[in-house]
Structure formats: structure tokens, C-alpha cells
Amino acid sequence: MAPLISIKNGDGPCLLLGGGNHGDEFEGQIALRNLAHELNPNDVSGQVILVPAINLPAVLNNSRCSPLDDKNINRLFPGDRHGTITEKIASFIYDELVQRADYVVDLHAGGRSMHTACYAQMHRYEEPEKTNATLELMKAFAVPIGLLYDTEPDVHGNLDTVVEELGKPFIAVELGGSGTVSPQSVAITMRGVHNVLVHCGIVRGQIDQGEGPTAIMGVPSGGFVIAEDHGIFEPFVDLGDVVEPGQPVGQMHSVQRPDRKPIVHHIEEGGQVICRRTIGLTTHGDYLYFVAVPLDAGI
């Protein structure tokens, strides 16, 4: 039994809001529970579906993946109703919730191992009008940065991908991380979910732009840094720092052989650091950093 709240009244669009897709990311889990108490059904035109614990076993285990089958639900969509428990949950969300939604917003953070700036992200659609509609939804969430991806290396099975394939506006939002939650990150999330309710025409009100309009940015292909070896990672730069192409951003120390020189990691392309690994012990292939750059005109 996973918690699910539906508030429906009159005519209007359907907004699906998800949290707890990864169990160790808390802003969405909290904001959607708050929203369930705050929303008066009489103020709703349409339907709001709140899923504060998309992967409930992972939420209960404070982990990214489910402890029942060791699966990351965000690589399993559209799911399999005859599969493992996490595949079954993904199938229910896709078949029963995504199908009836007009807009989908999935609330994330960096989990226990990463910390992110507050940013929303979306992918470009084949049809420009769908890209524009999703851009407007992303701006309405009112976080400082909105990432527009043309493509990403790891999209198979993401909730993003299956919603986009249906042509529906989808944004994911990253709101902090390191396995923590703060009053500020919850406040930003609450502002964002209220804003999207107004933007979608489900609740009347004004959009609160917060600290200003969202800057639309992109992640350059050389804007990721991935661990080259197992070890203890020492960061040189932090969230918000602006790094230059080729700049050393950290180094990896051998755990058992401190006599070996640490491996210095460089970033290929420059930009503003919007995500960094926050725990030392690291394995070959783990993400360490990524950066974003302002997108030129012609979005």
C-alpha cells in the first residue's frame, strides 16, 4: 500500500506531482504531504494527483533503490505489471497516473551522495510548441536555473522519457541533496508546486517568481566529470563556482596506497558548478561534478 492523494473538482487539467522517486531525496516527499493538507478541493478546477513516495520501499529504507529488488524505479518506466515489485509500481504509475495526467512534475534532489543547486530540467521535444509549453512550466516552478537538454546519456527507463514520448509537458526538479533537507529547500519546493498549480490553471492565484526569472542553461558535452578510479575524492571546487575549461576540479586518493600520487581530475569544458559529489569514498564511473552554461538566444 503506497500513499496516493487525488483531489478532483470540476473541469480542468490534471497535474501529476511525484516525490520519493528516489527514497533518499526529501523535498518532494515533504512538500506534497504539506500540499495535501493545504489544498481546499473547492479551490481546485481539474485534478491534482500527489504521489509523495513513488518508490515507497526505497523511502522506508532511506535509499535510492528499493531494498526489495535492488532496483532504481527511475530506470524501469514504463514498468512491467508482471515484473518485480519496483517494476509493478512503475507500471501502475505509468498506466494509471501518467495516462490521465496533462502535466507531470517529478521532485528530486541529489540523494545521499550528491548535492545540487536548485534547478529544474527538461528535454527538447520534436515539436517546438511542446518544447515551449514545457519551458513555460519550467519557468513557472521559479527555481534559479532551468536546464534544457537536447539529449542525455542515460534516459532509458526514466519517467521523463515515457512522459515525453506521450507528448506531455514534463519537468524534473533538483532541490539539494547530501541526504539532507532544509527549511529553505522545502520553501522553494512549496513555492514551485503552488506556482505550477496556478500555471496549469488548476488553482487561481499569482505566480511568485522568487529571486527572479529562471536562467535557461544547458550542460555542455564536456561538462561532466566522472571518477577515473576507486578512491577518496578530494573536491577543489564547490557548487556555484565557475570553472574554466581544463581546470583541475579535484583529485582521487588511493585508499590503501597513500604513497601513490593522487589522480587529478580536470573538467573538459567550463561553466557554473550545479552538482557535485559530497561523500569521499568513490568508485570508478561515479559522477563527481557537472556544470551548466547559459544557452545562447535561439532556445
Ligand code: ZN
Ligand atoms: Zn532523484
